Amino acid sequence: MDRKVKVGIIGLGFMGTTHFSIYKSNPKAEIVAIADVNPDKLKGDISSVIGNIGGGDNSKPLDLNGIKTYRDGMDLINDPEVELVDICVPLYLHKKYATAALEINKNVLCEKPLAANSSEAMEILHASEKSKGFIMTGMCIRFWPEYRHAYELINSGKAGKVISATLKRLSPNIDGNSWKNWFMKSSLSGGAIYDLHLHDTDAIRYFFGMPESVTSFGVKGVRSDSGIDHVMTRYNFGKNSLITAEGGWDAAKGTPFEMSFQIVCEKMTIRLSESGYKVIHENGKIEEPKPAIPELPTGWHVEIDYMLDCVKNGVKPEKYTTLRETVDSIKMVEAEMKSIETDSTVKL
Ligand SMILES: NC(=O)c1ccc[n+]([C@@H]2O[C@H](COP(=O)([O-])OP(=O)(O)OC[C@H]3O[C@@H](n4cnc5c(N)ncnc54)[C@H](O)[C@@H]3O)[C@@H](O)[C@H]2O)c1
Numbered sequence: 001m002d003r004k005v006k007v008g009i010i011g012l013g014f015m016g017t018t019h020f021s022i023y024k025s026n027p028k029a030e031i032v033a034i035a036d037v038n039p040d041k042l043k044g045d046i047s048s049v050i051g052n053i054g055g056g057d058n059s060k061p062l063d064l065n066g067i068k069t070y071r072d073g074m075d076l077i078n079d080p081e082v083e084l085v086d087i088c089v090p091l092y093l094h095k096k097y098a099t100a101a102l103e104i105n106k107n108v109l110c111e112k113p114l115a116a117n118s119s120e121a122m123e124i125l126h127a128s129e130k131s132k133g134f135i136m137t138g139m140c141i142r143f144w145p146e147y148r149h150a151y152e153l154i155n156s157g158k159a160g161k162v163i164s165a166t167l168k169r170l171s172p173n174i175d176g177n178s179w180k181n182w183f184m185k186s187s188l189s190g191g192a193i194y195d196l197h198l199h200d201t202d203a204i205r206y207f208f209g210m211p212e213s214v215t216s217f218g219v220k221g222v223r224s225d226s227g228i229d230h231v232m233t234r235y236n237f238g239k240n241s242l243i244t245a246e247g248g249w250d251a252a253k254g255t256p257f258e259m260s261f262q263i264v265c266e267k268m269t270i271r272l273s274e275s276g277y278k279v280i281h282e283n284g285k286i287e288e289p290k291p292a293i294p295e296l297p298t299g300w301h302v303e304i305d306y307m308l309d310c311v312k313n314g315v316k317p318e319k320y321t322t323l324r325e326t327v328d329s330i331k332m333v334e335a336e337m338k339s340i341e342t343d344s345t346v347k348l
């Protein structure tokens with residue numbers, strides 16, 4: 001039997017509990033420790049957890065049999081048994097835990113957006129350059145089966161030149177859903193533009209590279225205290241290209257979560273929508289590929305499986321995303337914020 005990677009998870013909210021159940025279902029992993037400031041979570045009680053997509057049955061307590069529990073994430077990092085530290089705490093705590101783990105050569109999977117701004121993200125990048133430990137940002141959309149399929153159609157040249165692309169991530173109002181309501185405090189979460197829309201900004205960075213400039217529009221402080229709660233951006237890649245993304249968490253509670261895209265290419269239109277994933281050829285033929293495999297149904301499963309393989313095999317986790325590209329994506333969102341603030345196009 002192959003050895004299992006020994007995992008410690010810091011933060012058992014929506015993302016930490018999602019990761020918990022994914023590690024439990026993956027034979028390459030063994031969860032050896034968890035850390036959370038909330039004592040209920042350390043007893044396995046996750047009834048307070050609310051998320052956007054893919055949430056499990058949170059009324060059932062977690063099975064913590066054989067798993068060490070810590071109130072302080074630093075104790076988990078310093079536990080010699082833990083070889084992969086999975087950081088699922090609110091954003092403003094990422095740098096502290098990521099750098100502490102890297103300093104003692106631990107491997108890190110850090111939830112997006114990695115850090116509170118691009119300079120903090122650079123500090124983590126520099127810490128990783130001095131460490132024997134690996135780090136990867138949980139940019140799950142790069143691993144999401146339909147996005148990967150579309151990426152491969154475009155990058156293999158099969159789809160032909162891209163004419164236009166629009167990516168959307170529209171969430172209902174999440175006021176009251178997070179630990180101490182931290183998502184609604186823009187100084188802690190960065191608002192919807194930073195926390196939510198970053199996924200699509202990063203997908204655009206991945207699919208098409210760095211734009212020359214961005215032109216954004218947004219509304220502020222309608223759900224969060226003063227963050228940008230809804231954004232629309234045109235990423236400027238030169239004349240005669242139209243690449244846009246829209247993200248927001250301002251819709252009424254109960255509105256379905258939308259994660260969608262439409263990419264129009266010379267030879268085909270690639271579309272993920274409420275009606276499923278479709279590749280529509282110029283001759284009218286419609287294909288409905290099913291790129292997800294049953295053992296790894298979501299991007300979170302693929303991302304975690306890949307990170308486990310990298311830790312097991314001593315391979316740097318840079319096939320799908322790199323810290324430098326995360327820094328690029330954060331810089332793009334910072335430019336989008338500036339564009340809204342100054343009502344102008346901002347160069348990158
Ligand atoms: N990749 C994705 O699709 C996705 C989706 C949702 C959230 N996220 C990211 O995951 C991270 C966590 O978000 P969430 O939705 O799980 O938040 P959440 O509010 O649901 O959970 C946060 C958890 O952290 C715990 N916590 C707070 N301070 C702590 C500390 N000092 N030490 C240990 N535990 C502490 C809280 O008790 C809570 O259990 C964020 O960076 C968020 O952006 C990613």
